[in-house]
Amino acid sequence: MVQTVGLLLGLGLTLVAVVLHFARGTGWQAGEDISRDVLEQRAASVPETDFPEPYNRGVGGGAPTGAIESGASERQLEETDDEDAGFDPEAIEDVETYEIEFANEGETIEVANNETILEAGEDEDWDMPYSCRQGQCLSCAGHIEGGPAEEFVRHSNNDTLSQEEMDDGYCLTCVAYPTTDFTIETAEQP
Numbered sequence: 001m002v003q004t005v006g007l008l009l010g011l012g013l014t015l016v017a018v019v020l021h022f023a024r025g026t027g028w029q030a031g032e033d034i035s036r037d038v039l040e041q042r043a044a045s046v047p048e049t050d051f052p053e054p055y056n057r058g059v060g061g062g063a064p065t066g067a068i069e070s071g072a073s074e075r076q077l078e079e080t081d082d083e084d085a086g087f088d089p090e091a092i093e094d095v096e097t098y099e100i101e102f103a104n105e106g107e108t109i110e111v112a113n114n115e116t117i118l119e120a121g122e123d124e125d126w127d128m129p130y131s132c133r134q135g136q137c138l139s140c141a142g143h144i145e146g147g148p149a150e151e152f153v154r155h156s157n158n159d160t161l162s163q164e165e166m167d168d169g170y171c172l173t174c175v176a177y178p179t180t181d182f183t184i185e186t187a188e189q190p
Contacts, residue, residue, distance in 0.1 A: 088156070089113075089114045089115075089116075089156055089177050090114065092113060092114040095112050095113060095114055096112070096113050097110040097111060097112050097113070098110065098111055098113065098178040098179070098180055098181045098182075099181040100117065100120065100178055100181065100182060100183075100184060101182070101183040101184070102121065102126070102184060102186060103145070103183055103184065103185045103186075104185055104186050104187065105121070105124070105126050105186070107124070109124060111178050112178075113177055113178055113179065114177065115177070116173060116174055116175060116176060116177060117142065117153070117171070117173040117176045117177075117178065117184065117186075118130055118133070118140055118173040118174045118176075121173070121186065126186075128140070128173065128186050128187070129186070129187050130173070130174050132174070133174045133175075134157060134159075134174070134175070135155060135156070135157035135158045135159055135160060135172045135174060135175040136157075136159045136160060137160060138160055138161075138172075138189045138190070140172055140173040140174040140186075141161075141170055141171070141172060141173070141187075141188060141189040141190065142170070142171055142172075142173045142176075142184045142185060142186045142187070142188055143168075143169050143170055143171075143184065143185045143188035144169045144170075144171055144182050144183070144184050145169065145182070145183045145184070145185070146169070146182060146183065147169060148166060148167045148168075148169060149161075149166045149167075149169050149170060149171040149176070150166055150167075151179075151180070152171075152178065152179060152180055152182040153171050153176040153177060153178055153179060153182075154176070154177050154179055155171065155172060155175050155176055155177075156175045156177065157175045158172060158175065160172060161190070165190040168190065170188070170189070170190045171184075173186060
């Protein structure tokens with residue numbers, strides 16, 4: 001009986017101590033929220049870019065590898081500019097679709113000639129690599145089997161791939177519009 005009374009008395013005192021502790025509180029108060037200031041300070045320290053957000057999922061990324069080869073004459077550069085000048089995929093009136101086989105995904109889908117290869121893959125919910133979406137990096141590069149890329153796609157902008165790389169079948173899926181049926185391996189860089 002003495003043990004029971006002692007146990008109940010000890011339990012009661014412990015309960016009283018716990019209640020008093022939580023009733024008083026710890027006295028700690030949260031300081032001023034500085035998260036907004038920290039974010040603004042970080043944003044001010046980062047230089048502005050031309051890349052639209054949130055297109056920063058680059059896989060390999062990288063600097064241009066030679067869109068303008070050393071020693072290229074002004075005439076060659078003007079010819080290249082003339083070929084792509086005025087190409088506006090949104091202005092295509094006669095929309096055609098082509099069967100594009102995505103080798104890595106194991107599927108063939110129809111892609112319109114006013115839709116990029118990257119957009120078509122994203123419409124299928126495939127996780128395809130990209131970064132700038134402007135033809136200025138290699139993150140979205142893909143390899144077309146069967147010949148030079150120019151026989152299968154038309155780029156609306158290409159600041160990265162050299163003529164030699166396009167002859168080897170490489171294209172930038174973010175700015176490549178199909179002109180015929182073909183097979184492509186995405187996430188393949190020269």
